[in-house]
Amino acid sequence: DTAVSQTPKYLVTQMGNDKSIKCEQNLGHDTMYWYKQDSKKFLKIMFSYNNKELIINETVPNRFSPKSPDKAHLNLHINSLELGDSAVYFCASSQTEGGNTIYFGEGSWLTVV
Amino acid sequence: AQSVTQPDIHITVSEGASLELRCNYSYGATPYLFWYVQSPGQGLQLLLKYFSGDTLVQGIKGFEAEFKRSQSSFNLRKPSVHWSDAAEYFCAVGVSSNTGKLIFGQGTTLQVKP
Numbered sequence: 001d002t003a004v005s006q007t008p009k010y011l012v013t014q015m016g017n018d019k020s021i022k023c024e025q026n027l028g029h030d031t032m033y034w035y036k037q038d039s040k041k042f043l044k045i046m047f048s049y050n051n052k053e054l055i056i057n058e059t060v061p062n063r064f065s066p067k068s069p070d071k072a073h074l075n076l077h078i079n080s081l082e083l084g085d086s087a088v089y090f091c092a093s094s095q096t097e098g099g100n101t102i103y104f105g106e107g108s109w110l111t112v113v
Numbered sequence: 114a115q116s117v118t119q120p121d122i123h124i125t126v127s128e129g130a131s132l133e134l135r136c137n138y139s140y141g142a143t144p145y146l147f148w149y150v151q152s153p154g155q156g157l158q159l160l161l162k163y164f165s166g167d168t169l170v171q172g173i174k175g176f177e178a179e180f181k182r183s184q185s186s187f188n189l190r191k192p193s194v195h196w197s198d199a200a201e202y203f204c205a206v207g208v209s210s211n212t213g214k215l216i217f218g219q220g221t222t223l224q225v226k227p
Contacts (some may be wrong), residue, residue, distance in 0.1 A: 031213050041201060043157075043217040056214055090156065100145070100213035106156035 003027050004105035006091045012111045013081060021076045021108045023091030028097055029103075031055075032074035037107070038090040038105060046089075049074055050096065081112045115140045126194050127226045134189040134221050136204030142206035145207030146187040147215065148178055150201045160202075161189065174198070199225045205219045 006023040013084050025032060033056075034046040048056035049068045063079045078085060091105040116139045126132055138144055148160040161172025168180040178189045187204060201222050205215040 005193065027176040033213065033214075041151075041220050043203065043205075043215075043220075047215050048213060092157075094213045096213070100207060101147075101159065101162055102207075102213055102215060104149070 004091055004093055004103055005106040005110050007087075009106065009107060010109045010111075011111060015081055015083060015112055017081050018077070018079045019081060019110070020078070021089055021091075023074045023076070023105060025072055025091075025093040025103075025105075027093055027103065028095070029093040030071055031094045031100070032068065032071070033090075033092040033094075033102065034074065034076050035090040035092060035104070037090060043090070047074075047076075056057070064106070078110075083112050086110055086112045115206060115216050117206050117216050117218035119202075119204055119206055119221050121221050122219070123222045123224070125224040125226060128196050129193050132189075132191045132194045132198070132223070133203075134202050134223070136187045136189065136218060137185050138187065138204075138206045139185065140206050140208065144187075146178075146180060147205045147207065148172065148176070148187075148189050149203045149205065149221075150174075150200050151203065157203065160189070194223075194225055196225045196227065199223055 010030045031050045033048045036041045046060045047066045052068045055089045065077045068074045088107045090107050092102045094100045118137045149157040160176050161170050162205040163170050163180045200222045203220050204218040
């Protein structure tokens with residue numbers, strides 16, 4: 001059973017389109033995240049939700065909108081895609097108590113053409 | 114500001130040789146430290162973590178890391194590398210136990226020669 005699962009794994013789309021990436025965790029964690037890995041493999045946090053409440057928003061453009069319908073799901077919607085949005089997007093989760101070890105999904109490879 | 118530096122962008126070792134990947138961090142308080150591995154086309158897998166206590170921590174796949182506060186380092190080691198260890202390795206520091214935000218290093222690519 002996959003602990004943190006995200007779909008789709010690969011996504012190729014045109015500039016200007018709107019797309020969503022879905023994420024689900026079955027670990028019972030109370031916190032979920034979106035991280036972005038750029039073409040140089042640099043990883044940076046985008047958002048963090050704790051019990052459906054946004055707690056971290058790292059100066060991400062407004063075109064990116066996370067939505068957490070419940071604490072097991074955190075989806076990422078991107079409007080008006082740009083070439084620079086091409087990256088790997090990782091969903092992750094953790095439990096606040098106990099040190100907050102973060103477990104990552106397998107990533108979603110987004111290519112904007 | 115918090116930061117993590119992995120001085121070696123790329124390392125090549127022979128199969129069976131020992132390995133050490135370096136990681137230095139900058140953080141004012143007691144850090145939470147992690148090593149993750151990313152195989153090609155795969156996600157991030159947690160190798161090991163340090164929160165407190167014993168400064169030598171054991172992880173999966175035969176890896177270990179030692180926290181040295183005086184050197185602000187958390188180097189990853191393995192006594193004998195296997196070809197399947199070829200991957201990208203990321204060191205990270207947790208800047209808050211409440212938010213779970215991680216600051217990552219730029220990664221070290223490990224190549225293993227037969």
